Amino acid sequence: MPNNSVSIKEVLDSGKFTLYQIWICTLCFLLAFFDGFDLSLVGVALPDISEYLNSTSAALGVAMSAGNVGALIGAFILGMMADRFGRKNMLLVSAFTFGIFTLAIAFIQSVEQLIFLRFIAGLGLGGAVPNALAFGSEYAPSKKRATLATTMYAGVAIGATFAGLFASYFLPRFGWQSLFLAGGTVACLIGIIALISLPESLEFLVKRNTNIDKSRIRKIVSRIAPLYGTDNNIDFVSSEKRLAGVPFKHLFKDGRTANTILLWMAFILSYYLLWLILSWTPTLLKKSGASSQEFSLAFACVNMGAVFATVLIGILMDKFNPLKILKIGFFLAFISVFIFGYFASSSFIIVAVFSAIMGFFVIGSNSGLMGLAAISYPADIRGTGLGWATGVGRAGSLLAPVAGGLMLTGNWSVNYICTTNAILALVVILIIFIMQKVNSK
Structure with a gap:
């Protein structure tokens, strides 16, 4: 009989970050990657889809929002289900749902079909990122949790960057359909790899604690901390108090x-x-005179800037006060969106540079919020906490495509659209300031 208890936190913090843990976080990164890739495909392909379907910006804005409605529902439902039925199962559901229905978008013949498929794909998209971050975070040493959470979330930005680069080559040569055929197929392949090689969350297995789970726990621990895994006198327990x-x-x-x-x-x-x-x-950018290749490359630059910011902000949040780092990030996000709007009709090189700067601060700061959510909740409710934070956040993503479509239909200038919306970053700073005051009490 075991006579010594060791917490999962002790196991994860006991030694080096192993190749096995790196592999787990890499798979979570790849799931986030294809979340970003698939999410960005519609944005990059939107001008061509508009011409193909002979549709207005306002109607396509509804289609974009339909995907976000699905993502909102998916984040709520799949996040909570992961806390009850296991992270791996819900990650697989997410991956195959957004992969299969993104693939199907290549065959649409109407805006209504696009709306339906974006909604279903959105269900998977909504569950993918919060569950991937929660899953990867539970295999991370406690001192590296924010860094690894934001690094995994960088997969979204890298996927979106790749979507822009991919589109710049394939869009003018093979049409917008090729983007969805490739994106959906590879996402399903990643899902198959995860099905075969991804373990279940250690915290989840410990709390469920069946006889089969005990064997699985010891096998997983042996690959992270062999001295613990091979000692039959050790009983593995949760790092945190179980929340009933x-x-x-x-x-x-x-x-x-x-x-x-x-x-x-x-x-x-x-x-x-x-x-x-x-x-x-x-x-x-097309409204400002850019060609399809130019706006695809500029869009890639937006996300390329975000890649570096997403990793950097996690490191800074682990070293310094996370709320102070986020305040600085969102202030620079405000400045960058304002400047992007001002220079949107300039030469391609100038547009590309300011696109990268805008992506660095806007998407990087959003990544910081993901990292903050990942470290704000105990393991029992981390999936629920991340799921609800991203799910509620999707309310903003529901409004943005429709609002943008209405602004464009109303012939707002690019500069005015960017200046008006940049102010919201200042409101986020005010909210973070209040959080700081609440936490200091």
Whole structure:
């Protein structure tokens, strides 16, 4: 009989970050990658889809929002289901759902079909990132959790960057359909790899604690900390107190109410600004005179800047006060969106540079919010916390495509659209300032 208890936190913090843990985080990164790739495909392809379907910007804005409605529902449902039925199962559901239905978009013949398929694909997209971040974070040493969470989230930005680069070559040669055929197929392949090689969350297995789970736990621990895994006298226990009842209610218990509400408010505004950029940057640049290859490359630059910011902000949040880092990030996001709007009709080189700067600060700061959510909740409710934060945040992403479409239909200038919406980054700073005051009490 085991006579010594060791927590999962002790196992993860006991030694080096192993190749096995790196592989797990890499798979989570790849799932986030194809989330970003598939999310960005519609934005990049939107001008060509508009011509193919002979549709207006306002109608396509509804189609974009339909995907975000699905993502909102998916984030809520799949996040909570992951806390009850396991992260791996819900990650696989997410991956195959957004892969299969993204593939199907290549065959649309109407805006209505695009709306339907974006909604279903959105269900998977909504569950992919919060579950991938929660899953990867639970295999990370505690001192590296924010860094690894934001690094995995960088997969979204890298995927979106790749979508822009991929589109710049394939869009003019093979048409917009080729983007969805490739994106959906490879996403399903990643899902198959995850099915075969991804373990279940250690914290989840420990808390479920069946006889089969005990064997699986020891096998996984042996690959992370062999000295613990091969000692049959050790009983592995959860790092955190088990929270009884429905996970959702614990988001508002033990002093978490104010932080949860404020975090949701910040996510809504941040997602709005993020999705305004992801949905309409190619169209805004086309309005300013860019060719399909130029706006695809500029869109890639938006996300390329975000890649570096996403990794950097996690490192800074682990070293310094996370809320102070986020305040600086969102202030620079405000400046960058304003400047992008001013220079949107300049030469391609200038547009590309300011696109990268805007992506660096806007998407990087949004990544910082993901990292903050990942470290704000205990393991029992981490999937629920991340799911609800991103799900509520999707309310902003619902509004952004429609709002952008209405602004373009109303013939707003690119400069005016960017200047007006950049102000929201300042409101996020105010929310973070209030969070700081709440936490200092």
